[in-house]
Amino acid sequence: MAIASLIIQSTIGLLNKVVADLSQIPEVMVHSTTPKWEIIILIEEANLNQVSYIAEKIGTLEGVTGVFPTYITIDDEGFQEA
Numbered sequence: 001m002a003i004a005s006l007i008i009q010s011t012i013g014l015l016n017k018v019v020a021d022l023s024q025i026p027e028v029m030v031h032s033t034t035p036k037w038e039i040i041i042l043i044e045e046a047n048l049n050q051v052s053y054i055a056e057k058i059g060t061l062e063g064v065t066g067v068f069p070t071y072i073t074i075d076d077e078g079f080q081e082a
Contacts, residue, residue, distance in 0.1 A: 001044060002051045005031075005071040006058075008039040014063030015039070021061050027054055048074065 010018040015037050022028050022041060027050075031040040041058075045051045051072070059067045 001046060001075045002048045003071075003073050003075060004043045004051045004055070004069055006041050006043065006055060007066075007068045007070055008041060008058060008064055009066035009068070010037045010039060011063045011065055012037055018061060018063045021063075022058065025054065025057070028058075048072070 008018065008022065015033060019030055019033065019039055022030050022039065027043055027045050029042045029044075031042055033039050043051050043054055045054065055067050055069070058064060
């Protein structure tokens with residue numbers, strides 16, 4: 001499983017709309033917002049390609065001016081070397 005934390009920058013006045021749009025994406029958990037129109041989110045997906053796809057999708061939402069990854073990890077629990 002891939003887990004990523006991102007900061008989403010929104011246009012002034014559209015913070016609530018962007019939060020609502022992000023909340024409609026099943027893999028996205030909105031964590032908090034900041035006074036600087038930023039939204040902190042968490043994405044959990046099966047792999048990094050899917051995380052990347054969702055981040056690109058977020059970048060196309062109305063009111064989003066930036067998508068900035070802050071933390072990315074892969075949970076490899078259960079992985080065994082041959």
